[in-house]
Amino acid sequence: MPLEVSAALDREAAIYLTGEVITVKVTLKNLAAKGRESLAWGSVQLTCERTMGAQIGSRDRPTTAIARSASTVYSSKPNVLFCDVELTHGETRCFSCEIPLPTHDIPPSFRGHLVKYLNRITVAVQHVRAPIKLMHIPVRIIPSVGVDETAKTDKNPFLTGGIPHATISQTVMAAVDEITAPKRPHMFSMTNAHGKVATMTLFKKTFRLGEDILGILSFEVHLKWRLRFEFVTSAPLINVVYGEVCKAPIDVPIETLAWKVDIYVLPCSPQNAALTDSSHVGS
Numbered sequence: 001m002p003l004e005v006s007a008a009l010d011r012e013a014a015i016y017l018t019g020e021v022i023t024v025k026v027t028l029k030n031l032a033a034k035g036r037e038s039l040a041w042g043s044v045q046l047t048c049e050r051t052m053g054a055q056i057g058s059r060d061r062p063t064t065a066i067a068r069s070a071s072t073v074y075s076s077k078p079n080v081l082f083c084d085v086e087l088t089h090g091e092t093r094c095f096s097c098e099i100p101l102p103t104h105d106i107p108p109s110f111r112g113h114l115v116k117y118l119n120r121i122t123v124a125v126q127h128v129r130a131p132i133k134l135m136h137i138p139v140r141i142i143p144s145v146g147v148d149e150t151a152k153t154d155k156n157p158f159l160t161g162g163i164p165h166a167t168i169s170q171t172v173m174a175a176v177d178e179i180t181a182p183k184r185p186h187m188f189s190m191t192n193a194h195g196k197v198a199t200m201t202l203f204k205k206t207f208r209l210g211e212d213i214l215g216i217l218s219f220e221v222h223l224k225w226r227l228r229f230e231f232v233t234s235a236p237l238i239n240v241v242y243g244e245v246c247k248a249p250i251d252v253p254i255e256t257l258a259w260k261v262d263i264y265v266l267p268c269s270p271q272n273a274a275l276t277d278s279s280h281v282g283s
Contacts, residue, residue, distance in 0.1 A: 002030065002031045002032040002037060003037050004027075005042075006026070006029075007024060007025065007026050007121075007123045009022065009023065009121075009137065009139075010023035010025075014138065015140045016141055017101075017144045018102065018103050018104070018108070018142070019102075020100075020169065022098065022099040024044050024096065024097055024098075024137075025096045026044065026094070027093070028094075030087035033089055035089060037086070037087050039125060039128070040083070040084065040128055042085075042126075043080050044081060044097050044121060045078045045121070045124070046074075046101075046119065047072055047076070047120060047122060048107055048118070049070040049117070050071050050073045051070045051116040052071075053115065103144060106119070109142070118138065119138070119140065120137060121137040123135040123136075123137070142209070144168065145172060180208055182203045182204040185202065187200070198218060198219045198220070199217075199218045199220070200215055201216040201218070225265045226260055226262050228260045229259045229260075230257070230259075233254065233255050234253060234255070236253065
């Protein structure tokens with residue numbers, strides 16, 4: 001079939017928010033040097049397939065057919081682009097359609113170990129003398145927040161059309177900015193059997209995709225200065241004999257008294273610190 005069928009989306013990165021509209025442009029080109037080529041029909045449809053990883057290993061695959069563990073969980077209404085189209089040699093025709101994404105009915109794209117949700121746009125074209133040809137365009141769909149299902153209408157008829165309405169992307173980004181804005185820090189204590197070990201501080205608990213999670217992990221280790229005095233006292237008086245051989249007593253009852261007081265050490269002038277620093281003396 002000397003026909004070339006190409007499809008393109010309205011943006012380079014095929015990533016959309018729920019509630020947006022996907023614009024698909026399909027181009028047909030006759031590559032034959034002469035003659036005409038006919039196409040019976042062409043359609044565009046968005047589908048979401050769920051693949052269960054556990055089903056792949058558990059179910060028995062037949063030997064006479066290719067089995068698939070994917071099940072369709074969402075499919076949009078097929079958009080018929082054309083019917084009975086004839087192209088002369090070198091002729092090119094373009095068709096476009098819009099696929100609105102629902103707000104809550106379509107699952108977002110997800111790639112997990114046991115389950116996967118794959119969204120893709122299928123372009124189907126059938127030649128008059130050939131079977132159906134399918135082309136799949138994978139798209140990534142991200143759930144939206146802050147978007148109402150029903151569109152708001154202007155109460156003032158004189159302002160209709162004068163004020164531009166915000167797009168779905170602008171509405172969602174404004175809602176995400178409000179939700180993810182840091183409001184107050186969240187502190188978490190890490191303890192063990194002996195007490196508190198560290199404190200984890202998060203400035204916020206709501207993040208957007210691709211954002212770095214920043215936190216402060218602080219260990220409560222402090223340097224303290226302390227004066228410690230130790231006194232050794234004895235209640236009985238030890239008699240010391242002069243002029244004779246003095247022998248130390250065998251047993252002396254004593255009592256040890258320790259006294260501690262915390263002090264604070266503050267910085268001083270660098271010139272005064274240099275006078276008391278013995279490492280710089282004579283250098």
